[in-house]
Amino acid sequence: MNDISTMIFTGFSVLFVLMCILWLINIRTKNAAIVDVGWGNGFALLTLIYFLMSDGYLARQLLVLFMVGLWGERLTYHLLIDRILTKKPEDGRYIEMRKKWKTNINVKFFFFFQFQTVLVLLLAMPFLMMMRNPEPSLHWLEFAGCIIWLVGVVGESMADAQLKRFKDNPENKGKTCRIGLWNYSRHPNYFFEWIVWIGFAVAVFASPYGWLGIFSAAVMLYVLLKVTGIPLTEEQAVRTRGEDYRDYQRTTSKFIPWKRKVG
Numbered sequence: 001m002n003d004i005s006t007m008i009f010t011g012f013s014v015l016f017v018l019m020c021i022l023w024l025i026n027i028r029t030k031n032a033a034i035v036d037v038g039w040g041n042g043f044a045l046l047t048l049i050y051f052l053m054s055d056g057y058l059a060r061q062l063l064v065l066f067m068v069g070l071w072g073e074r075l076t077y078h079l080l081i082d083r084i085l086t087k088k089p090e091d092g093r094y095i096e097m098r099k100k101w102k103t104n105i106n107v108k109f110f111f112f113f114q115f116q117t118v119l120v121l122l123l124a125m126p127f128l129m130m131m132r133n134p135e136p137s138l139h140w141l142e143f144a145g146c147i148i149w150l151v152g153v154v155g156e157s158m159a160d161a162q163l164k165r166f167k168d169n170p171e172n173k174g175k176t177c178r179i180g181l182w183n184y185s186r187h188p189n190y191f192f193e194w195i196v197w198i199g200f201a202v203a204v205f206a207s208p209y210g211w212l213g214i215f216s217a218a219v220m221l222y223v224l225l226k227v228t229g230i231p232l233t234e235e236q237a238v239r240t241r242g243e244d245y246r247d248y249q250r251t252t253s254k255f256i257p258w259k260r261k262v263g
Helices: 004-029 034-053 058-085 092-101 105-123 125-132 140-168 188-204 211-226 230-251
Strands: none
Touching: 004 034, 004 105, 004 125, 034 058, 034 105, 034 125, 058 125, 058 140, 058 188, 092 105, 092 230, 105 125, 105 211, 125 188, 125 211, 140 188, 188 211, 211 230
């Protein structure tokens, strides 16, 4: 079995190269949304590396590989179709970054892309612990985590599909999606994304250093609520949809799906 430092360094090196390639694509296409494609794919790739470099209990390793791979590649596919291959204008969040940064934009985006490398590496530590766990049987916490993970993946997939269907209708241009899960939460995709990470956190509790799962879920929640998730998304929504979105904010739960308020 390789030692942890070797595995982490190998994972970091591969992710660093991946983000460098995506950064170069961003320079050529002037579309920084390509970094989002590297997010889910980065987790899947890193977990595959840990799988190849570990000799823990095979059934557990395959379970982790399946969970992270399916979640990560589904998200990658969705973002690739939604933000890159459809040749839409660059996501408004990144346009605003360019406006605020003004100078040395490519250099600043390089560090922004590599910040994703560091974040993926930190958040994926629970997967490393599970891959190295030699315990020759699956714990009930791992089954429970898998069920929670499945709820998150299904919910996030539904939210993404509902939003895409809404946006694909030309009559909805400039309007706010209020169908399905979006009627109960302004960000159901982010909520179920967090549920996925709760599932990972529960599953890793059966492995050494299981507390790392709580750390990852907490960091993910902070990123979604305070950093690059909801804040930037809502700023862009207010800029583009104005009073319609402000009304949506007044009547609809910010994160956890809940009944609508009377506006």
